[in-house]
Amino acid sequence: MFRNVAELVERAEKESISLSEVMIRQEMEVKQLTREKxxxxxxxNLEVMEKAIEDGLKGVQSHSGLTGGDAVLIQNYMRDKEPxxxxxxxxxVSKAVATNEVNAAMGTICATPTAGSAGCVPGTLFAVKxxxxxxREQMIRYLFTSGAFGFVVANNASISGAAGGCQAEVGSAAxxxxxxxxxxxxxxxxxxAEAMAITLKNMLGLICDxxxxxxxxxxxxxxxxGASNAVVAADMALAGVTSRIPCDEVIDAMYKVGxxxxxxxxxxxxxxxxxxLTGKKLEAKIYGSPIxx
Amino acid sequence: xxxxxxxxxxGPVMIGPSxxxxxxxxxxxxxxxxxxxxxxxxxxxxxxxxxAQTYKGHGTDVAIIGGLLDFDTDDTRISTSLEIxxxxxMDIHFYEEEANTDHPNTxxxxxxxxxxxxxxxxxxxxxxxxxxTELNGFELRLSGSHPAILLIHNDRYGAIASATSILAxxxxxxxxxxxxxxxxxxxxxxxxxxxQNIEDTVLNxxxxxxxxxxxxxxxx
Numbered sequence: 001m002f003r004n005v006a007e008l009v010e011r012a013e014k015e016s017i018s019l020s021e022v023m024i025r026q027e028m029e030v031k032q033l034t035r036e037k038x039x040x041x042x043x044x045n046l047e048v049m050e051k052a053i054e055d056g057l058k059g060v061q062s063h064s065g066l067t068g069g070d071a072v073l074i075q076n077y078m079r080d081k082e083p084x085x086x087x088x089x090x091x092x093v094s095k096a097v098a099t100n101e102v103n104a105a106m107g108t109i110c111a112t113p114t115a116g117s118a119g120c121v122p123g124t125l126f127a128v129k130x131x132x133x134x135x136r137e138q139m140i141r142y143l144f145t146s147g148a149f150g151f152v153v154a155n156n157a158s159i160s161g162a163a164g165g166c167q168a169e170v171g172s173a174a175x176x177x178x179x180x181x182x183x184x185x186x187x188x189x190x191x192x193a194e195a196m197a198i199t200l201k202n203m204l205g206l207i208c209d210x211x212x213x214x215x216x217x218x219x220x221x222x223x224x225x226g227a228s229n230a231v232v233a234a235d236m237a238l239a240g241v242t243s244r245i246p247c248d249e250v251i252d253a254m255y256k257v258g259x260x261x262x263x264x265x266x267x268x269x270x271x272x273x274x275x276x277l278t279g280k281k282l283e284a285k286i287y288g289s290p291i292x293x
Numbered sequence: 294x295x296x297x298x299x300x301x302x303x304g305p306v307m308i309g310p311s312x313x314x315x316x317x318x319x320x321x322x323x324x325x326x327x328x329x330x331x332x333x334x335x336x337x338x339x340x341x342x343x344x345a346q347t348y349k350g351h352g353t354d355v356a357i358i359g360g361l362l363d364f365d366t367d368d369t370r371i372s373t374s375l376e377i378x379x380x381x382x383m384d385i386h387f388y389e390e391e392a393n394t395d396h397p398n399t400x401x402x403x404x405x406x407x408x409x410x411x412x413x414x415x416x417x418x419x420x421x422x423x424x425x426t427e428l429n430g431f432e433l434r435l436s437g438s439h440p441a442i443l444l445i446h447n448d449r450y451g452a453i454a455s456a457t458s459i460l461a462x463x464x465x466x467x468x469x470x471x472x473x474x475x476x477x478x479x480x481x482x483x484x485x486x487x488x489q490n491i492e493d494t495v496l497n498x499x500x501x502x503x504x505x506x507x508x509x510x511x512x513x
Contacts, residue, residue: 001294027299032488041300048306062310064350103309106352106372113302113420114312121303143303150302155294159302160313160419162343162397168419176302213347215310266397267313268346287349 001026005152005193005247012189019179019189020141023148042140048110049099049122056098060105064286067216068105071098088127089228096123096227100220112143113150113159116166116215117173119223121146124177124230132184145183146176149196156248157255161208162267164258166222171203171254174226174233181234197243197250198233204250205257207265209272212283218273295418305421307366313398314344314351317417319371322360324425324435325402328443328509329411333404335384336361342397344417345389354387357400366421401427431473431482435511439468441486444499445507448474448481452504456483459498465489480506 002008002022011022027038057075061068074094077083083090096119103109103118112121125142134142150159153172158164178195182188187195203226211217243250264271273279296302307316326332338357340348348354352371358378359371370377378385398417405411414427425435428443435441446452453472460467466488474481491510499508 001297003294023299030297042303045300045303045306106309108306108367108369109309110304110306111312111316111421112304115307115309115316115421116311118309118312144299147299147303151296151299154296154302154420158419160398160417162313163419210347210350213350215314215351263397267343268397269350270346 001030002152004156005149005196005251008148008152009189009193018141018145019148019183019192020144023144023151039140042143043136045110046140046143048108049112050126052102052107052109053095053098053122053126055107056102057094060101060107062101062104062214062216063106064212064214064216066104066211066214066282067220068101070220071095071101085228088131089231091130092124092127092227092231093224095126096120096223097220099123100223104214104216104220112146113154113172113176114161114169116161116219117169117223117226119220120170120173120177120226120230121180123223123227124181128181128184128231134184138184142180142184145180145192149176149179152248153251153254157251158258164255165206165261165266166208167200167203167206167254168258169208170219170222170226171200171206173223174203174230175199177227177230178233178237181230182237185234185238187238191237193247194242195233195237197245197247198236198241199229200250200254201243201245202229204254207261207272208267209265209274210267210269211274211279212286213269213274214286217282296422301420301422305366307421308369308371311351312421313417313419314347314353315356315371316366316421317398317419317423318344318353318356318400319360319364319366320421320423321400321413321415321417321425322357322402323363323365324360324415324423324511325404325411325413326361326363327511328413328428329404330509331406332363332381333361333383334406335404337386337388337403339388339390339401341390341392341394341399341401344398344400345391348387357402358385361404428482430475433471433473433482433484435484435486439486440488440490441484441511442491442496442499443509443511444483444485444505446481446483447504447506448478449504452481453483455502455504456485456499459495459502460485460487463495465491465495
């Protein structure tokens with residue numbers, strides 16, 4: 001098993017295979033299953049992601065009323081005007097938002113790596129798809145590449161907001177997406193690792209501060225920004241930009257930042273945006289009284 | 294390594310909104326249900342840390358009860374599990390605990406009926422993955438996502454051999470194994486993680502084996 005990003009990239013380079021292929025072969029080994037079985041299971045996940053985006057773009061509302069409908073607003077804007085940040089970027093944003101709006105509405109999603117950060121990977125995938133015209137197999141491989149990087153983060157740091165803050169969730173998800181975009185766009189395994197490093201570096205320190213403890217505010221928009229970070233970092237890596245700090249050391253830094261993060265900023269709804277005047281008012285309105293009293 | 298499969302990262306497919314507070318919590322509930330072996334009549338659920346702070350918003354309560362009703366993480370009935378449990382007259386109590394635990398997402402479940410009771414401590418470690426850290430006072434480390442067998446046995450020589458030889462006879466490979474006991478010569482717990490689901494015939498054979506007192510399994 002590869003234990004870190006360096007080993008993952010090394011294996012791909014040594015055997016002249018893609019990162020997704022390294023992940024697929026490892027999964028076959030661990031699960032003792034055929035390639036077909038593993039592809040089948042990943043394709044089911046892909047179908048869930050596609051359906052969630054479809055539902056979100058039709059417009060959903062959460063039970064609390066805090067989130068829903070933004071994906072539709074963004075798509076309408078893209079139809080009527082030329083977005084300043086470009087079509088692809090806003091498409092990724094709208095599809096990430098769509099996924100997390102469905103999640104907040106207790107719809108069915110695929111955790112990538114978590115439910116709160118479920119928008120980044122599929123959001124970018126289904127936006128980049130229109131530009132790169134991948135085969136269905138390449139789309140499935142996108143998920144294996146993302147998974148390979150998430151696998152390293154989960155084992156060496158954390159993908160839990162309660163343990164490591166939002167940097168561990170949306171930070172990891174955005175980095176995973178960036179690495180997968182690079183592979184789909186024809187970049188090298190090393191460039192995927194650079195894209196992951198560049199993304200995660202810029203998510204370091206991000207706290208988990210859900211208003212009223214709900215996976216809604218700011219989670220939905222954090223996925224939007226995670227998706228856009230991923231696209232930009234992928235472009236930078238494809239341009240040949242590298243990270244001065246190696247990817248594995250960035251992951252380690254993220255882990256250590258998470259360990260030293262106060263409890264109030266780790267999914268307890270006691271700090272950050274959850275503790276603002278409006279955050280507290282919303283909480284009181286939803287529950288009848290604040291939850292930490 | 295805590296995570297072994299890419300599907301721990303890309304997955305599970307689940308009902309929102311939180312992988313650790315909803316999907317992971319459902320898996321803790323379901324592990325308790327499988328270990329108890331039947332639907333409990335009552336459930337006392339103690340929540341710690343982030344679970345205690347935010348369980349209402351994340352649907353941790355409906356998820357744990359959904360798990361006790363044997364619902365998987367992607368079962369849409371999770372959202373109405375409290376109503377379903379009520380119809381079945383399951384007696385449910387939630388307690389928000391203030392004590393600090395090693396892990397921020399910790400739940401202690403005490404479930405039972407007229408026949409027996411089971412106490413289980415589970416943690417949700419992220420991405421929908423859960424681990425069982427305590428069972429009836431025994432400390433252990435068990436991920437709810439792999440098939441496993443749990444055996445309560447007498448702390449005597451030969452107890453482990455009698456269990457493993459039965460598994461060997463059925464060509465069942467052991468992935469991980471641990472044994473813990475409360476005190477020397479008393480009751481002990483064997484946890485055996487295996488690669489495939491365990492058939493009833495194997496379970497029955499284990500139940501009859503020497504020094505083995507009680508057997509439970511967790512299926513994939």
